[in-house]
Amino acid sequence: MAQNNLVVKRNELIEGNYSLSAVAQKVAAAVIAKVNPEADSLPTIKLSAREAIELLGISKQYFYREMDNITDELGRILIRHNQLDEKKLVKSNFFLRSTYDETDKSVTFEFHPDIEPYIRDFRRNFTKYQIRQIRNLNSKYSIRVYEVLRKYHPIKCSRSESYYEVGIDEFRSMMGIEEGKHQRISNLREYVLKRAEKELTEKTDLTFKFKMLRKARKISSIKFTIYHNQRNIKQEATNKDDPEVLTEQEEQLFSDLSTLIKGIEVKEVKAALKFYAVEVLQEAMFTYFLAQTRGRDIKNPKSYYFGICKKLNDHYKPTQNNTSSDADSRGLAKELLDDDWAKVMLDEFVDGDENIDV
DNA sequence: CATATACTGTAGGACTGAAC
DNA sequence: GTTCAGTCCTACAGTATATG
Numbered sequence: 001m002a003q004n005n006l007v008v009k010r011n012e013l014i015e016g017n018y019s020l021s022a023v024a025q026k027v028a029a030a031v032i033a034k035v036n037p038e039a040d041s042l043p044t045i046k047l048s049a050r051e052a053i054e055l056l057g058i059s060k061q062y063f064y065r066e067m068d069n070i071t072d073e074l075g076r077i078l079i080r081h082n083q084l085d086e087k088k089l090v091k092s093n094f095f096l097r098s099t100y101d102e103t104d105k106s107v108t109f110e111f112h113p114d115i116e117p118y119i120r121d122f123r124r125n126f127t128k129y130q131i132r133q134i135r136n137l138n139s140k141y142s143i144r145v146y147e148v149l150r151k152y153h154p155i156k157c158s159r160s161e162s163y164y165e166v167g168i169d170e171f172r173s174m175m176g177i178e179e180g181k182h183q184r185i186s187n188l189r190e191y192v193l194k195r196a197e198k199e200l201t202e203k204t205d206l207t208f209k210f211k212m213l214r215k216a217r218k219i220s221s222i223k224f225t226i227y228h229n230q231r232n233i234k235q236e237a238t239n240k241d242d243p244e245v246l247t248e249q250e251e252q253l254f255s256d257l258s259t260l261i262k263g264i265e266v267k268e269v270k271a272a273l274k275f276y277a278v279e280v281l282q283e284a285m286f287t288y289f290l291a292q293t294r295g296r297d298i299k300n301p302k303s304y305y306f307g308i309c310k311k312l313n314d315h316y317k318p319t320q321n322n323t324s325s326d327a328d329s330r331g332l333a334k335e336l337l338d339d340d341w342a343k344v345m346l347d348e349f350v351d352g353d354e355n356i357d358v
Numbered sequence: 359c360a361t362a363t364a365c366t367g368t369a370g371g372a373c374t375g376a377a378c
Numbered sequence: 379g380t381t382c383a384g385t386c387c388t389a390c391a392g393t394a395t396a397t398g
Contacts, residue, residue: 064379138372185362218360
């Protein structure tokens with residue numbers, strides 16, 4: 001069995017006989033990125049079709065057709081870990097169960113209880129930032145290369161370049177290259193390394209050069225020189241208005257909103273941010289959540305949510321114009337969290353004020 | 359002389375848009 | 379939401395030639 005590192009984190013994650021396709025890797029990254037590291041219990045992660053399509057950059061048809069295969073693939077991811085006495089090596093499935101819901105076209109993933117101790121580490125490895133970076137990579141090897149090199153040249157690294165040397169066999173294993181594939185160095189170079197070099201340079205915030213080193217005649221290792229890809233980092237800064245490109249804050253907001261409100265779109269979040277402060281959108285989520293937990297039947301989630309935003313916004317304007325902003329904002333927060341106040345807000349909506357446009 | 363490199367061909371898989 | 383037809387891509391392998 002090939003033991004292939006998916007994340008370069010203490011060899012904890014391995015795969016079964018199969019290496020993951022590019023799309024399956026993106027789905028795994030998206031699912032793990034949605035895990036809240038602060039949560040007490042193991043989360044169940046729901047990925048809607050719309051969300052998957054936007055996050056992963058695939059077509060609707062492809063999602064519907066391939067979701068079955070993708071969940072199969074993800075079901076084969078194994079995690080290798082030591083149990084209590086450190087003497088037993090245990091292999092557990094990463095995902096306990098994945099469910100495709102026909103009615104709302106979403107896939108729900110449940111993690112295996114064994115992996116609970118690692119979930120925060122995974123969350124750190126599969127940041128949302130990475131998802132944006134790997135979204136447009138077509139080759140599964142490019143995604144792996146990005147993950148590996150990112151480890152040796154972190155996003156916030158102040159060095160302009162980093163070095164990483166790896167043995168050929170270890171590299172094959174890290175890439176999830178199965179026995180017998182890409183046996184020729186020429187093929188490995190062309191279809192794994194050069195393709196990754198080209199794709200990362202064109203599409204991500206990381207770029208690299210590589211050199212193959214020999215022992216006698218035989219190529220024994222690869223030396224990478226890794227750089228920040230200034231070209232794409234600069235581009236990102238100027239892409240604020242591009243509906244496809246999100247800042248970290250927008251992405252967080254979108255991610256939180258999608259778990260709460262079915263079918264919310266990136267462009268809607270972008271538009272809302274032009275009208276309302278982030279705090280208003282966040283507090284509206286809280287109010288929405290309260291309403292939901294109290295069993296309110298929300299017929300049109302989006303309108304209801306944006307309705308709350310509008311109300312909140314109007315409610316706050318007078319206080320915002322006051323002088324001491326720090327004390328005010330604390331007051332606002334307290335007021336927002338105050339149960340009685342929320343009740344008032346909710347009562348206002350009970351009579352069906354749901355058709356407010358943004 | 360073992361192995362790498364360069365170039366070329368190809369089967370079948372991955373993926374898409376358009377039409378149902 | 380599915381099917382279909384078509385394109386593009388991946389993962390090789392054959393051959394010739396270069397090189398340590």
